[in-house]
Amino acid sequence: MVEGRRLKPVTNVVSTKKELIEALPLTGSVGLVMTMGALHAGHRQLVDAARKENETVVVSIYVNPLQFAPGEDFDTYPRNLAQDLELLGDVDIVFAPTDEEMYPREPLVRVNPGEVATRFEGKTRPTHFAGVLQVVAKVLNLVRPDRAYFGQKDAQQLALVRTMVADLDMRTNIVAVPIVREESGLALSSRNAYLSTEERNLALALVGSLRAAREAAAAGASPEETEKVLSEALEAAEGVAVDYATIVNPDTFQRVSSNAKQGLGIVAARVGPTRLIDNMEVTFG
Amino acid sequence: MVEGRRLKPVTNVVSTKKELIEALPLTGSVGLVMTMGALHAGHRQLVDAARKENETVVVSIYVNPLQFAPGEDFDTYPRNLAQDLELLGDVDIVFAPTDEEMYPREPLVRVNPGEVATRFEGKTRPTHFAGVLQVVAKVLNLVRPDRAYFGQKDAQQLALVRTMVADLDMRTNIVAVPIVREESGLALSSRNAYLSTEERNLALALVGSLRAAREAAAAGASPEETEKVLSEALEAAEGVAVDYATIVNPDTFQRVSSNAKQGLGIVAARVGPTRLIDNMEVTFG
Missing domain, CATH: 3.40.50.620 (HUPs)
Incomplete structure (x- = not known):
């Protein structure tokens, strides 16, 4: 057969x-x-x-x-x-x-x-x-x-x-x-299922702050300045309780050195009761 | 070819x-x-x-x-x-x-x-x-x-x-x-190389105490009594500084229970500057 x-x-x-x-x-x-x-x-x-x-x-x-x-x-x-x-x-x-x-x-x-x-x-x-x-x-x-x-x-x-x-x-x-994102930019996560429509919009502050940091770094901002852009952007967002927003070495997760060429922007925040995280590579130009 | x-x-x-x-x-x-x-x-x-x-x-x-x-x-x-x-x-x-x-x-x-x-x-x-x-x-x-x-x-x-x-x-x-022993009973160990001839003789107290414990257990001693035989035999030996001498469960190394059928006698002692260990299964008869 x-x-x-x-x-x-x-x-x-x-x-x-x-x-x-x-x-x-x-x-x-x-x-x-x-x-x-x-x-x-x-x-x-x-x-x-x-x-x-x-x-x-x-x-x-x-x-x-x-x-x-x-x-x-x-x-x-x-x-x-x-x-x-x-x-x-x-x-x-x-x-x-x-x-x-x-x-x-x-x-x-x-x-x-x-x-x-x-x-x-x-x-x-x-x-x-x-x-x-x-x-x-x-x-x-x-x-x-x-x-x-x-x-x-x-x-x-x-x-x-x-x-x-x-x-x-x-x-x-x-x-x-690599991270998969919705068209809006929101990083996919099983916990997104917990978000209301309004919260999904508020959650865009995470990717928004990371993009702002990436742009600042590319435009010549130092690691310290880039971190400031990142954390201020996220802190300024409405309806988002920031846990951390910083730039680290992606391998060691130690604070990135002042003369680093690359770093990883990492953010965590609560949107309503839901805790979300996101990250993005930044290149210091 | x-x-x-x-x-x-x-x-x-x-x-x-x-x-x-x-x-x-x-x-x-x-x-x-x-x-x-x-x-x-x-x-x-x-x-x-x-x-x-x-x-x-x-x-x-x-x-x-x-x-x-x-x-x-x-x-x-x-x-x-x-x-x-x-x-x-x-x-x-x-x-x-x-x-x-x-x-x-x-x-x-x-x-x-x-x-x-x-x-x-x-x-x-x-x-x-x-x-x-x-x-x-x-x-x-x-x-x-x-x-x-x-x-x-x-x-x-x-x-x-x-x-x-x-x-x-x-x-x-x-x-x-299983442990390999010299004819004298001494358990083989790389650290035996540190022992003088006299210390090799003193070191026989370890296996001696374990054998005494094994015999006591076989003759009907309880785990507690067997542990007493073990530690007293080793404490009584000359030129041997006892670190521990006890009966444990061989898998967990917790104190053996009162109604256990099997236990592991374990001893550690210093003979001169050299620290030696030995162990032997005991069966409570």
């Missing part, structure tokens, strides 16, 4: 580590995209990048409790596996474990993300990056991908994952995928 | 991570033995176990600075690669990196070994296990062995490595290899 041609890609959805490992191919490159579900066009961009560069694409869908603090939105975080699978398109393996599967016990040995994780996003979420790195380490160790794709949107997470991979000698290339 | 039969095993000695990864086979099982050199018959036991169960045997030889505290014997720790290679016998790959290769910078993301690492060996060496787990994570991630062999001699290290592998989902089986 001749097997019919596959008209539609068949995704292998697995929920245990054992099934995951058995589903992995013995040869050929593997690309990994880690998500918490609630997929949008930004995730799709990660999957498309993985699809282009790898023979096998693995997507994990898991809302990692370890990266949420008590009082954060772990319980209300949107979960809809069926809808996520539809949005994913052509991937080979989806790993969607339960909490019991991922953490059969409270982990005793932990990834310590170091000092960078106490600043910016880590200041308001002191246990967040430790939880992120724990689950990223676990899934990288399970899948052993050639490449793992992370969004530039979560720039501090990206920097920390890169640092972990280097410091623990994990054999995976971390690939940064 | 027909290639001649290999009369003597050829060991591939590599010093960089890149060479190591390139030397690894694409198929077949890989066994890893991590050492700090100064090899003795105890290490040979690890290699023999790896040789029996795997197609490729990788041995790392690296004195890991991260697991020594200032004032410990990092600088004087015996290093003799040529002699180590001779003692190793039939292995396929030896990874002997420099400090610069292993740690191109001070690691920022660290393995946090948790509370167990603060007790027993960790009490006198508070940064020791963090350093051990960092380098074990790195080499496990580089080699990705099917099995890694650790000596039962360093029982707390073994328990912590097992905990890390579970909590970070590393796909390696950790195999414990």
Whole structure:
């Protein structure tokens, strides 16, 4: 019997580590995209990048409790596996474990993300990056991908994952995928679903301040002056409670040096009850 | 041309991570033995176990600075690669990196070994296990062995490595290899080289106290009574400064429960300037 041609890609959805490992191919490159579900066009961009560069694409869908603090939105975080699978398109393996599967016990040995994780996003979420790195380490160790794709949107997470991979000698290339924006400029985020129409407009202040900073830098502003443009633009915006607005070195997340050629503008602010982040590269001209 | 039969095993000695990864086979099982050199018959036991169960045997030889505290014997720790290679016998790959290769910078993301690492060996060496787990994570991630062999001699290290592998989902089986003892009963250790003839005799108090505890347990002593036998026997020995002598659960290194069937006797003591450890399983009969 001749097997019919596959008209539609068949995704292998697995929920245990054992099934995951058995589903992995013995040869050929593997690309990994880690998500918490609630997929949008930004995730799709990660999957498309993985699809282009790898023979096998693995997507994990898991809302990692370890990266949420008590009082954060772990319980209300949107979960809809069926809808996520539809949005994913052509991937080979989806790993969607339960909490019991991922953490059969409270982990005793932990990834310590170091000092960078106490600043910016880590200041308001002191246990967040430790939880992120724990689950990223676990899934990288399970899948052993050639490449793992992370969004530039979560720039501090990206920097920390890169640092972990280097410091623990994990054999995976971390690939940064550019931020996807709506036509308005708003960076895509699962949390945009929480925004009212009015709040979506107010939220444009984040990208607006970053663009102002980029233009100032290109026009010759120093890092210090550029940071002033960024933070003043965001502080001036109505309906936006600024958490931080600064220029950092994109690899170390330390304050950018006075003679730097490049920096990363990073902003975080609350719009209504929703906390949003955004970032943009700036080149000092 | 027909290639001649290999009369003597050829060991591939590599010093960089890149060479190591390139030397690894694409198929077949890989066994890893991590050492700090100064090899003795105890290490040979690890290699023999790896040789029996795997197609490729990788041995790392690296004195890991991260697991020594200032004032410990990092600088004087015996290093003799040529002699180590001779003692190793039939292995396929030896990874002997420099400090610069292993740690191109001070690691920022660290393995946090948790509370167990603060007790027993960790009490006198508070940064020791963090350093051990960092380098074990790195080499496990580089080699990705099917099995890694650790000596039962360093029982707390073994328990912590097992905990890390579970909590970070590393796909390696950790195999414990029994303690090798001299005819006198003295557990083999690289640090035995520091002992004078007289100190070697005094050092027998460690194994003596463990044997007394084992016999007491077998004869019906409770865990508490067995611990008393162990610590009193070691305290009574001449020329031995006891650090700890206790019975623990071998997996958790927590105090063994009153109704346990099995426990692990663990002892540490200084004999002259040299600190020695030993351990033995006890079965409560």
